[in-house]
Amino acid sequence: MKTNNLKRRLREGSVCFGTFLTIGNSDVPDMLKHLGFEWFVFDMEHSYISFEMVKEMEQAISDKDLCPFVRIGEIDQYLVKRALDAGSQGLIVPLVNSAEEARRVVEFAMYPPRGVRGAGPGRASSYGFEFGDYVRHANDELLIGVQIETKQALQNVESIVSVEGVDIGFAGPSDLTMSHGLYDDRSNPTVLAALSKVVDACRAAGKIPGTLAATPEEVKKFKDMGFKFISLGSDGKFLTLGAKKYLEAREA
Numbered sequence: 622m623k624t625n626n627l628k629r630r631l632r633e634g635s636v637c638f639g640t641f642l643t644i645g646n647s648d649v650p651d652m653l654k655h656l657g658f659e660w661f662v663f664d665m666e667h668s669y670i671s672f673e674m675v676k677e678m679e680q681a682i683s684d685k686d687l688c689p690f691v692r693i694g695e696i697d698q699y700l701v702k703r704a705l706d707a708g709s710q711g712l713i714v715p716l717v718n719s720a721e722e723a724r725r726v727v728e729f730a731m732y733p734p735r736g737v738r739g740a741g742p743g744r745a746s747s748y749g750f751e752f753g754d755y756v757r758h759a760n761d762e763l764l765i766g767v768q769i770e771t772k773q774a775l776q777n778v779e780s781i782v783s784v785e786g787v788d789i790g791f792a793g794p795s796d797l798t799m800s801h802g803l804y805d806d807r808s809n810p811t812v813l814a815a816l817s818k819v820v821d822a823c824r825a826a827g828k829i830p831g832t833l834a835a836t837p838e839e840v841k842k843f844k845d846m847g848f849k850f851i852s853l854g855s856d857g858k859f860l861t862l863g864a865k866k867y868l869e870a871r872e873a
Contacts, residue, residue, distance in 0.1 A: 622746070622755045625710045625762040627660055627688035628788070631829050636844055641692070641833065641855040642678065643668035649856050651681040660688040662852065665704075666715050676707045676744060683708075688764065696722055698737070701729040706743045711764035713791060718773040720780040726767060727786030731760050735786065764788045766831060766850070769819050770796035778822040789850050791831040792819040794839075807835065813846075820847040 630637055639660035642649055645668065650661055661682065663675045670678075679689045690711035691704035704712060714726045728736040746755035765786055769778050770793030782790040794807050797815045806812070816832065823830035824847065831850030834840040835858070843851055854862075 622751060622758050622762060623710070625688060625764060626686055627710075628762065628764050630659070631764075631788070631849060634849070636849050636851065638851050638853050639688075639690075640853050640859075643670070644856050644860075645670040645674045645678075647674070647677040647681040650678045653856065653859075654682045654685045654687055658687060658853075660690060660711070660850075662690040662692050662711075662713055663709075664692045664855075665700075666692050666694045672703050672707060675704070675709075679708045679744075690764070690766070696725055696729075698729040701726070702739060702741075705730060705738070705759075705763070706741060706745055708744045710762060711766065713766040713768065713789075715768045715793075716770065716774075717767035717781060718771055719777050720784050723767050723781045723784040723787050727765060727784060730763060730765055731786060732756055735760055766791045766829075768793050768796075771800045775800075775815050775818060778819055779825065782819075782822050782828045783826045787828060789829045789831045790819050790823045790826075791850070792816050792848075794832060794835070807839075816843075816848075817846060 627637060637659045639658050641662045641664045643664045663670055663678055675691055682689060688710050690713050691709045692713040693700040693704055696714060701712060712730055717723050730736060730738060732738045740756060742755055746752045766789030767781060767787055768791045769775060794812060798807050798812050801811050803809050803812060820830040829850050830848045832843050832848045833852040834843050840853060
């Protein structure tokens with residue numbers, strides 16, 4: 622099966638950058654793949670992308686050393702299975718609030734004896750032509766990210782990221798902000814302390830701290846805080862900011 626080079630770079634301590642894709646069209650990753658991103662997350666939690674579209678979008682980047690992730694909508698064995706069978710090398714799972722929930726994610730994503738994933742990998746195994754190779758190595762090549770985005774998750778973050786099989790503790794700045802009743806005040810000291818707690822917990826457990834930078838200014842801030850897996854906005858953000866800059870040129 623295809624080697625997950627991103628997993629190796631992250632384990633070596635590199636800071637790796639990607640983005641979330643929310644527009645359900647394979648032209649989007651086909652265009653963005655030339656810019657130097659190291660990973661894409663196909664977002665099935667907050668967008669209208671279907672599994673069929675995820676497969677097409679992943680096919681569009683198969684000629685590049687880009688790690689495809691899927692963010693599923695909830696902790697669900699069926700959703701995990703479909704995401705991985707389509708060829709994803711990584712998962713981002715929202716609202717993981719306890720170590721037990723993190724263990725369920727790992728169990729659903731791993732083949733026996735480490736987990737309970739069913740043996741029907743489809744595109745992931747080149748439609749069965751590489752079945753033996755895939756099922757032997759899939760557990761080791763997979764990247765599993767769990768989102769820390771609530772007060773409860775923050776309280777349990779040390780035990781969550783310590784779960785064997787979890788690779789990335791992904792802090793959700795907007796949801797952590799909302800969870801603390803601060804609405805859109807992402808730079809509030811309470812939020813920054815929460816983000817730092819995720820970084821510290823990941824470091825202590827030997828895991829990768831991740832997050833999403835909503836602005837270019839946040840990129841440096843999050844990198845300086847110690848995050849290693851950083852999303853640079855999203856496709857929708859690129860589209861609207863680019864259009865805004867052109868419209869602002871009317872006044873120049």
